[in-house]
Amino acid sequence: MSDRAAVTSEETTDKQDAYANFDxxxxxxxxxxxxxxxxxxxxxxxxxxxxxxxxxxxxxxxxxxxxxxxxxxxxxxxxxxxxxxxxxxxxxxxxxxxxxxxxxxxxxxxxxxxxxxxxxxxxxxxxxxxxxxxxxxxxxxxxxxxxxxxxxxxxxxxxxxxxxxxxxxxxxxxxxxxxxxxxxSVAPPYWEAEIIAHEALTGDIARIVARPLEDTRLPSAYQFRAGQYAAVETAALPRVWRDFSFAGQPGNEEIEFHVQLGRAGGVSEVLVRQTAVGDHLRVAEAEGELAFPDPDRVARLLAVAHGTGAAPVYALVADAIAEGDRRPLTVLLVSDGGPHYLAEAFRALADKHGELTIEEIVDDLAAAVVQTHNAATGPGGGCGAVLVGPSAMVDECRSALLTAGVAAEGISSDLFD
CATH class of the missing domain: 1.10.490.10 (Globins)
Incomplete structure (x- = not known):
């Protein structure tokens, strides 16, 4: 999906390549x-x-x-x-x-x-x-x-x-x-990156910050957009790449991932449990098209994010604030139990945004999505949406929004499986 600042478990977030996975x-x-x-x-x-x-x-x-x-x-x-x-x-x-x-x-x-x-x-x-x-x-x-x-x-x-x-x-x-x-001819296929910060956000989610190192053969800065993701390879698992979304904003020399503990022996488990400051990663070029619809298309926004899928949404909201985009926006945070790990961080963004509403959803997500859409689509235009999470959740929300009258081109999504 995009520079997915959200790194989730192998079972739900890893993307597989369509062709041969070999080097x-x-x-x-x-x-x-x-x-x-x-x-x-x-x-x-x-x-x-x-x-x-x-x-x-x-x-x-x-x-x-x-x-x-x-x-x-x-x-x-x-x-x-x-x-x-x-x-x-x-x-x-x-x-x-x-x-x-x-x-x-x-x-x-x-x-x-x-x-x-x-x-x-x-x-x-x-x-x-x-x-x-x-x-x-x-x-x-x-x-x-x-x-x-x-x-x-x-x-x-x-x-x-x-x-x-x-x-x-x-x-x-x-x-x-x-x-x-x-x-x-212009950039390497991947960048070596040194981990400069590694901290636990919850018992099974780690925040990892890395600094990409310039390739001496093809010098170029690592570039990405808010909402994108990149494939990551660790030294412990050569030739095994997994996708993680970017949690931080572009425009600096660091990249940030939020990684949720995955299956034993997988890339996520290695990153959360076996990686430390000073270790190196390989990070492929950024991918993904996750984005809010342009202001000339919709006047109100909705984002739905499951678990660490909130990380790329956080990056999109922070980027929107930096760009002066203050359209009314509701973010629905979905977790598998307990408060969402980024809820407080989003509330801090709400203070800067002025038109940002944060809601944590426990059940009946489709109803919450429709209710939010209906409340938002008063005078001033329709609602555009960003959906990030497991395919079943994304499909459920997309179907609810389409039924509610949201145009298909107004929905941007990023799947975890």
Whole structure:
């Protein structure tokens, strides 16, 4: 989600990558030396855009009902053909399979909407830049993709079908590799960062402040926006990256995360229990689009945040105050028990804001969301919303807001799972 100042448990906050979770920079064989982009299919087929999209979508319709099985089959084929990459994968294959299939679904769905398709591919490529992926890895991935298409389309898979997927995947790979090449020329894929503060906010939540160190090869300051997040790697768990939101404001030399204790042996547990001042982290470039709607679109705001999901919301509110945005804003804080750990910090922001209301919600969140929206949408315009938390909570709140009349484009969200 965004520079998620909220780091939550592995089970609820960790984001998995859609493609292979491996660090190709560790491989220096002949395959990883291939740097050229993958060209579209050279099978000799001639396509109009409509014909190409139709062929891909018609064949994907045969695969889609078997999504989890197809994703699992793909990874079995990929790792069977490329066993040296197995050590770089996470230990949560079901989540990884789901993320992969969701990415393919989205790409196929957006093939005829380049204004959505191309930015998504670039974001996907930049997200995987920290793994050091190169053209050879995309080629290996593409080979397993073609095998999966052939297997799940069965007798309905023709030479034309494979040629269409090769052409489509060639476009995808070319766009992604070009995005990586552009980014590699101006900034490193991740920054080394030294921890300068580590303190307990509650029994299972730690505040961690780190100072990114400039890369001598590509000197550039670490940059992020309020509401964004970044993937973090610890020395104790090499090649295992987990996403955490930024809790602090941009514009200084420090980054802040609020990390909730996760499963034993996970990145969150390492950060909370096994990390101290002076230790180093790797922090990938900032990602995410979480933001309040612009003032010219809505006059009132609502934010709903679960647990450490309040951290990026806190950063957004602090940034809004700094920018002079004093639109009426209600923040609903949701915790699993007891007072919310950031409630007092938000109340301090309310004194500076002037139009900020803080409420802690124990149950019936959807009703509270609708009530807040209805109370806010008097004269002066509609309500825009930011939702941060587990997918079930976000889906529940989004549905309630849409039913209440909030426009879909007025809702910005960040999922923890």
């Amino acid at each position: 190709a920079s560790a491989d220096h064989d002949a395959e990883s030396e291939t740097e050229a982009g993958i060209a579209p299919s050279t099978t000799g087929w001639e396509w109009t855009q409509d014909e190409l999209i139709a062929e891909i979508r018609e064949s994907f319709a045969l695969i889609e009902p078997h999504g989890p099985a197809a994703a699992a089959w793909f990874y079995d084929h990929f790792l069977g053909a490329n066993p040296r990459y197995r050590k770089y994968f996470s230990d949560e294959p079901a989540i990884q399979h789901r993320r992969l299939f969701q990415a393919v679904q989205r790409i196929v769905s957006d093939l005829d909407r380049l204004e959505v398709f191309l930015p998504y591919l670039r974001r996907l490529a930049l997200r995987h830049r920290k793994f050091g992926l190169r053209a050879a890895h995309y080629q290996a991935f593409g080979a397993s993709l073609m095998a999966t298409v052939a297997n799940f389309c069965g007798e309905r898979c023709t030479e034309r079908t494979i040629a269409a997927w090769e052409t489509g995947y060639g476009l995808v790979a070319t766009v992604m590799l070009e995005a990586v090449a552009d980014a590699d």
